[in-house]
Amino acid sequence: MPEIMELEAEGDSLDNFSSLQIKGEEEYQEQESDDDDDDEDEDEEEQETVTLGFVEKPKDRHSLLRQLFPSKAGGVPAWLDPIDLPSEKSRVCSICGDPLQFVIQVYAPIAEKESTFHRTLFVFMCPSMACLLQDQHEQWKRAPNKPPRSVKVFRCQLNHSNPFYPSEPPRHDGTDKPSTVGAALCSWCGTWKGDKVCSSCKSARYCSEKHQMLHWRLGHKVDCQQISISSQSSNSSTYGSRTTSKEIDKVANKSLWPEYEIINEDEDSFNTETSEGNNYSNSVVSKGQLDETMKSLLDNFEGNDDQKCWASFQERIAKAPEQVLRYCRDTNAKPLWPMTSGRPSKADIPKCNYCNGPRHFEFQILPQLLYYFGVKNDPDSLDWATIVIYSCAASCEVKMGYKEEFAWVQLYSPSAGIP
Numbered sequence: 009m010p011e012i013m014e015l016e017a018e019g020d021s022l023d024n025f026s027s028l029q030i031k032g033e034e035e036y037q038e039q040e041s042d043d044d045d046d047d048e049d050e051d052e053e054e055q056e057t058v059t060l061g062f063v064e065k066p067k068d069r070h071s072l073l074r075q076l077f078p079s080k081a082g083g084v085p086a087w088l089d090p091i092d093l094p095s096e097k098s099r100v101c102s103i104c105g106d107p108l109q110f111v112i113q114v115y116a117p118i119a120e121k122e123s124t125f126h127r128t129l130f131v132f133m134c135p136s137m138a139c140l141l142q143d144q145h146e147q148w149k150r151a152p153n154k155p156p157r158s159v160k161v162f163r164c165q166l167n168h169s170n171p172f173y174p175s176e177p178p179r180h181d182g183t184d185k186p187s188t189v190g191a192a193l194c195s196w197c198g199t200w201k202g203d204k205v206c207s208s209c210k211s212a213r214y215c216s217e218k219h220q221m222l223h224w225r226l227g228h229k230v231d232c233q234q235i236s237i238s239s240q241s242s243n244s245s246t247y248g249s250r251t252t253s254k255e256i257d258k259v260a261n262k263s264l265w266p267e268y269e270i271i272n273e274d275e276d277s278f279n280t281e282t283s284e285g286n287n288y289s290n291s292v293v294s295k296g297q298l299d300e301t302m303k304s305l306l307d308n309f310e311g312n313d314d315q316k317c318w319a320s321f322q323e324r325i326a327k328a329p330e331q332v333l334r335y336c337r338d339t340n341a342k343p344l345w346p347m348t349s350g351r352p353s354k355a356d357i358p359k360c361n362y363c364n365g366p367r368h369f370e371f372q373i374l375p376q377l378l379y380y381f382g383v384k385n386d387p388d389s390l391d392w393a394t395i396v397i398y399s400c401a402a403s404c405e406v407k408m409g410y411k412e413e414f415a416w417v418q419l420y421s422p423s424a425g426i427p
């Protein structure tokens with residue numbers, strides 16, 4: 009196997025970003041009262057409008073391109089800033105060191121500020137359940153510790169006027185184009201920047217040695233020679249151009265999660281419950297089964313806190329059982345916890361690494377997504393009760409590229425007695 013060589017950082021530093029200004033910051037001034045464990049206070053239902061996300065197969069292969077600002081799950085990310093991608097250090101699982109896999113991205117611009125005209129949050133995780141179990145312990149470590157995590161979130165935001173996209177909104181007629189070509193991506197995962205190149209063909213690019221090795225074993229060993237021969241004969245010395253112009257047309261790795269578009273709908277629109285008819289025929293959990301479980305749990309007052317919490321969680325989810333995402337950026341919004349145990353207190357949510365301001369709940373991912381990803385129900389398979397994303401309340405200025413936000417993972421607790 010040939011070596012891989014480091015390439016020099018490409019792309020000019022985008023000076024345009026240094027002139028960003030935050031407007032209306034006052035709105036986000038926080039009445040940070042206390043840092044104590046006060047998450048017990050309001051368990052009674054608060055009714056902020058929650059936006060639910062559902063998966064849908066993409067209409068066509070162009071509908072999820074970055075110039076259309078999609079929310080999507082699985083496949084590869086549609087990077088908002090296509091140049092300043094997360095660094096080598098931040099794109100790996102800090103527990104096993106493997107590159108992280110793309111889970112979901114949510115396009116969530118904030119209209120009040122110019123600097124958040126475009127804004128997307130990206131969630132990645134290590135597909136290893138062993139790493140996630142380790143991550144469970146690490147997430148409790150408070151500052152100044154910087155615990156190694158296997159789940160990572162990145163926030164990217166852009167001005168209306170930016171070097172990557174035209175200012176007009178996309179037309180969605182197949183003619184939308186980005187203004188710039190993105191950085192060349194890894195030939196194996198199509199996810200991370202391919203800042204290393206195969207020393208033999210000088211064409212295949214990689215984010216890591218691991219991905220070079222996997223690609224080599226699964227086909228590049230043969231292709232590499234052919235590429236070398238054909239590029240010698242055509243005397244094309246600009247090895248980077250071929251990959252960059254195609255962007256991510258071909259991703260060799262077949263074990264990425266299947267790709268979906270995320271469709272939004274307000275939770276309120278599901279309140280008008282139709283009488284009896286089974287409109288949940290496609291649902292992951294059968295409605296009848298759910299009702300029965302819930303009834304027995306609610307009837308049983310000896311049930312522990314986790315069981316009660318689980319029952320009310322299920323009741324709320326049952327309005328739209330196929331939801332994979334719950335989004336609410338309201339200041340008072342709280343995640344819908346499947347269980348009481350394993351919830352963070354306010355002090356467990358670290359302050360923004362960049363502005364030191366508070367972080368707020370922004371959205372949560374539900375385990376239904378694993379079903380759509382085709383993750384098996386084995387003991388070693390990836391599983392979670394919910395993943396909650398906290399982001400900088402001020403959505404502070406991002407000079408360029410991607411800023412790390414915070415994810416809290418709640419796993420099923422044995423005491424909840426959930427199958």
Ligand SMILES: [Zn+2]
Pocket residue numbers: 101102103104105106134135136139158
């Ligand atoms: Zn890992």
Ligand SMILES: [Zn+2]
Pocket residue numbers: 107194195196197198199200214215216219
């Ligand atoms: Zn890779």
Ligand SMILES: [Zn+2]
Pocket residue numbers: 206207208209210211212228231232233
């Ligand atoms: Zn090669």
Ligand SMILES: [Zn+2]
Pocket residue numbers: 360361362363364365400401402403404405
């Ligand atoms: Zn911040």
